[in-house]
Amino acid sequence: MKTHYNLVHITNTIKPVDLALKNYRVDMADHSDPDTFGLIDQYEQFLGVGFAICQTFLSSVHEGENKRDAFLKGPYHSSGKSYAQITNACANYWKHNDEWNKTDLTKQAEGTIKIFKNLSVDVWEPYPLSNIFDILLAEDGSFIELLNYLNLWANEVK
Numbered sequence: 001m002k003t004h005y006n007l008v009h010i011t012n013t014i015k016p017v018d019l020a021l022k023n024y025r026v027d028m029a030d031h032s033d034p035d036t037f038g039l040i041d042q043y044e045q046f047l048g049v050g051f052a053i054c055q056t057f058l059s060s061v062h063e064g065e066n067k068r069d070a071f072l073k074g075p076y077h078s079s080g081k082s083y084a085q086i087t088n089a090c091a092n093y094w095k096h097n098d099e100w101n102k103t104d105l106t107k108q109a110e111g112t113i114k115i116f117k118n119l120s121v122d123v124w125e126p127y128p129l130s131n132i133f134d135i136l137l138a139e140d141g142s143f144i145e146l147l148n149y150l151n152l153w154a155n156e157v158k
Contacts (some may be wrong), residue, residue: 004154006060007147010053014143017050025140040127047129048094050143054150055091058084061154073156075149077136079119083149089115090132093123 024043028034062070071084079086089112100109102124116123121131137145 004057004061004151004158006057007151007154010057010060011144011147014050014053014147017046017053018142018144020046021050021142022140040130044127044129047133048091050146051087051090051094051129054087054143054146057147057150057154058088061157070157073153075152075156077119079135081115081118082153083136083146084153085115086119086132086136087146087150090129094129097123 021043024039024046028039028043031037031039034040058071071082071088073084074082076082077086092108092112093116096109096112100106105113113123116128116132119132119135121128121135125131133141
């Protein structure tokens with residue numbers, strides 16, 4: 001398996017996010033009310049940053065050409081969606097969900113929501129990125145693990 005040349009830069013960028021997530025997990029486990037004190041909200045934001053960084057890797061691979069076809073390539077999560085599709089949807093959710101009008105969604109928003117629903121996650125409920133992350137990589141998962149799947153995807157695309 002080849003390692004995509006941008007993976008090194010992306011990995012170095014994502015390591016501090018993984019460290020922050022690990023620290024938040026410890027803080028949330030130790031805190032009597034992590035939700036009220038905003039720890040889960042902060043954790044959710046770091047997940048969004050991580051997915052956006054991973055989306056940057058996706059973009060460096062497909063280079064804007066045939067993005068939809070590229071995202072259909074494996075490897076696949078047990079849900080049937082590719083890790084690339086899920087990563088892209090999570091990054092788009094984090095970047096754009098505050099713009100969404102539940103009664104007047106864009107096609108892109110509808111596509112993002114469909115991927116979340118495929119994983120039995122409701123974007124209108126609290127902490128959808130946390131739920132997706134746990135489904136993809138387990139409670140103690142890391143973006144480094146996700147990047148391993150995305151590197152396999154890169155080998156399928158190029």
